[in-house]
Amino acid sequence: MSQERKRADPLHLLPLTPVAFEILLALTTGERHGYAIMRAVEERTEGRTSLHAGTLYRALARLLEGGLLEERDERPQAGSDERRRYYALTDLGRAVAAAEARRLESQVGAARDHGLLEGMGGA
Amino acid sequence: MSQERKRADPLHLLPLTPVAFEILLALTTGERHGYAIMRAVEERTEGRTSLHAGTLYRALARLLEGGLLEERDERPQAGSDERRRYYALTDLGRAVAAAEARRLESQVGAARDHGLLEGMGGA
DNA sequence: CGTTACTATGTGTCTTGAGCGTATACTCCT
DNA sequence: AGGAGTATACGCTCAAGACACATAGTAACG
Secondary structure, X not given: OHHHHHHHOHHHHOOOOHHHXXXXXXXXXXXXXXXXXXXXXXXXXXXXXXXXXXXXXXHHHHHHHOOOEEEEOOOOOOOOOOOOOEEEEXXXXXXXXXXXXXXXXXXXXXXXXXXXXXXXXXX | OHHHHHHHOHHHHOOOOHHHHHHHHHHXXXXXXXXXXXXXXXXXXXXXXXXXXXXXXXXXXXXXXXXXXXXXXXXXXXXXXXXXXXXXEOHHHHHHHHHHHHHHHHHHHXXXXXXXXXXXXXX
């Protein structure tokens, strides 16, 4: 199936949405549950990006279905909240995130070459 | 109106869609007409991203309406195809592109910190 | 114990925007 | 004249985020 072909090649899954990439980024440091991803994104972006609950959980469902994430049954700490669902990057997820990072790096490089990142200090 | 507030603050227009950012990027080197933007994007990305005509022209219309681009009446070369419509970045458009570039730079930096850009040579 | 705030996951609905096809028409080359 | 390429634009559909809302467990406080 074409589904299989897509899974085989990370490049066919690009570009990722900003939300999806933030989620994958938050999981590069280890597995987390949904709510913790939400807080991690807010922290990393210093509040500039905050995921709405609806956006987050639907994005997680999509990433699971696409095979970029997998759910972990084991809990990092015993006795943690039973409601939590822990997610971790799959090999594919990591590969796709890396491919997306390279794509963005190329865009940022072009922006820098064209003077977009020097001229303006603030905002 | 809130439309005015949005125009005043580039940060409220983020994140840009990948397509929108590519278009702004293509215009940082000077004004171009739609079809030339399409080719410029393909060239910059070495064929990895190709804008469909429908996607491009609707994105251009949106960017015009949002005040990120403006249409130029003067033609860079006399006698060029009369059908062409030339677009150029506005100050707002440049500011938004710069803000988006910084946002992406931050994501790429995080990816690098987490080893996403070193571990894998190929793909 | 009851109340309140926070944690945690999830669905319903609306709107935006990209993908893809198609229409239209002009230009350039042979 | 005919065809490839240039150039803009619309119709339709699907994916995905925004926001509201639902549900329920947990933790702190009195």
